[in-house]
Amino acid sequence: MSLQLQPVRVKTGSHDTEGQLVFSDGFLVAVLVRLSQDHEEEAGLWFLEAGFDGADRATQPKFAVNAD
Amino acid sequence: MAPIPNHSMDMLIRKLDSIARLSDKERRAVEQLPVTVRPLGQHQDIVREKDRPSQCCLLLEGWACRYQVLSDGKRQIFSFHISGDIPDLQSLHLKVMDHSVCTMTQATVAFIPHEAMLELTVAFPGLAATLWRDTLVDGAIFREWMTGMGRRSALGSIAHLFCEMYVKLEAVGLARDRTYKLPLTQQDIGDALGLSNVHVNRVLRELRGKGLITLQSHKLQIHDWAELNKLGDFDPTYLHLDRGAA
Numbered sequence: 001m002s003l004q005l006q007p008v009r010v011k012t013g014s015h016d017t018e019g020q021l022v023f024s025d026g027f028l029v030a031v032l033v034r035l036s037q038d039h040e041e042e043a044g045l046w047f048l049e050a051g052f053d054g055a056d057r058a059t060q061p062k063f064a065v066n067a068d
Numbered sequence: 069m070a071p072i073p074n075h076s077m078d079m080l081i082r083k084l085d086s087i088a089r090l091s092d093k094e095r096r097a098v099e100q101l102p103v104t105v106r107p108l109g110q111h112q113d114i115v116r117e118k119d120r121p122s123q124c125c126l127l128l129e130g131w132a133c134r135y136q137v138l139s140d141g142k143r144q145i146f147s148f149h150i151s152g153d154i155p156d157l158q159s160l161h162l163k164v165m166d167h168s169v170c171t172m173t174q175a176t177v178a179f180i181p182h183e184a185m186l187e188l189t190v191a192f193p194g195l196a197a198t199l200w201r202d203t204l205v206d207g208a209i210f211r212e213w214m215t216g217m218g219r220r221s222a223l224g225s226i227a228h229l230f231c232e233m234y235v236k237l238e239a240v241g242l243a244r245d246r247t248y249k250l251p252l253t254q255q256d257i258g259d260a261l262g263l264s265n266v267h268v269n270r271v272l273r274e275l276r277g278k279g280l281i282t283l284q285s286h287k288l289q290i291h292d293w294a295e296l297n298k299l300g301d302f303d304p305t306y307l308h309l310d311r312g313a314a
Contacts, residue, residue: 014270039269047266060264 001025010049014038019049030055035062076105076178079128079240083152086239086309087205088198097192101185103178114156114169114177121159123179127151130175131251135259136167145260147209148172148233148252152240157203160185173251201308208306217262220301225261226271228300230281230288235304246290250283 001024008031010019015036022030031050037043045062048055077099084090084098105128108114114125114132127149134146134155146167149155155169160182171177189196209232216225233250237243252260254268261268275281280296282289290296 012270014273016266016270035266038273039266042266047264060266062266 012049016047020046022055027053029053076103076128077101077126079152080126080154080178082240084195084198084202086152087201088194090198091194094192094195097188097195101180101188103180105176105178108171108175108177110171110174112171112175114171115159115165116168117165119165120163121156121165121182123181124154124160124185125156125169126178126180127153127155128176128178131172132169132175133172133256133260134167134169143259144262145256147206147213148260150233150237150240151242154180154202157199172256205306205308208308212306213260222261222263222267222271223274224300225263226257226268226300227275227280227296228302229257229261230290231293231297231300231302231304232307234290235307235309239307239309246293248288249286250288251286 004023004026006021006023008019008021009017010031010033011017012033015038016033017036018034020032021028022032029052030048032046033049035042035045035047039045042062045064047062048060051060081090081095081098090098103126104123108130115121117136129151132149132153132155134149135143136146137143147155149169156165159165189199212228212232216228220228230250234243234246234248237248242248254265254272257263258265258268263271272281272283275296276283278295280290280292280299282291296302
């Protein structure tokens with residue numbers, strides 16, 4: 001499985017606008033958003049804003065892997 | 069010698085009185101319940117899932133919640149409780165706890181032996197009916213939360229929770245002027261409403277940005293009650309406080 005990232009701006013209704021579309025073998029599987037300073041100690045973490053087909057989780061995880 | 073009236077029961081009487089008016093005899097019987105009063109720290113379990121309690125816990129001061137932890141460690145909060153509530157009242161008739169109850173703040177609780185509660189309900193059918201009514205209201209609140217989790221937006225769910233807690237606290241004299249102490253973290257709110265703390269954070273900012281609330285140092289001020297009601301689709305009928313709040 002190969003993953004490709006594509007930078008995108010996401011309208012979350014907040015200051016969290018920097019995002020990445022995540023593609024797996026050409027299919028969109030997730031939208032990640034980098035948390036803004038609004039989130040204090042969690043600022044800079046990536047948040048699973050939306051996920052599809054196995055990447056959809058009732059509790060959306062946050063993680064620190066650099067997606068750039 | 070007549071037993072000494074127990075003033076720690078005042079909160080329970082106030083709560084029961086908000087459901088149905090108590091007679092003087094009923095009031096005295098509640099005051100004379102044999103209780104053990106204990107201070108508890110924050111985040112302390114009062115009763116745990118699978119326990120077989122022999123007493124009920126009346127919350128005198130502070131906040132508590134019912135909750136369950138899933139096998140992967142995630143927590144679901146089912147309900148928040150305030151002074152006057154008996155969050156494990158069900159243990160009187162359901163012997164095994166199917167969830168846990170813990171404090172959310174420092175708290176004072178009064179433990180009432182099941183035996184004494186059962187005797188009270190046998191001797192005073194009116195009180196038994198009031199407690200039954202309380203558990204029915206509990207069920208109504210669960211239905212409302214279910215609607216919220218299934219169908220409301222994050223904004224609507226949080227607005228609804230803020231309105232609900234205000235009405236409940238006001239009914240027992242713990243809130244007024246659309247202001248109350250809200251000792252919950254963003255994580256607590258998320259765990260109760262099935263939201264990520266990221267969404268809770270965004271919604272709180274939005275509510276503040278619209279000038280609807282101020283939330284600072286755990287003090288919540290609601291500036292536009294009508295608008296918050298509208299956002300949360302809040303109709304207090306399900307709280308059944310028609311008896312009239314104190």
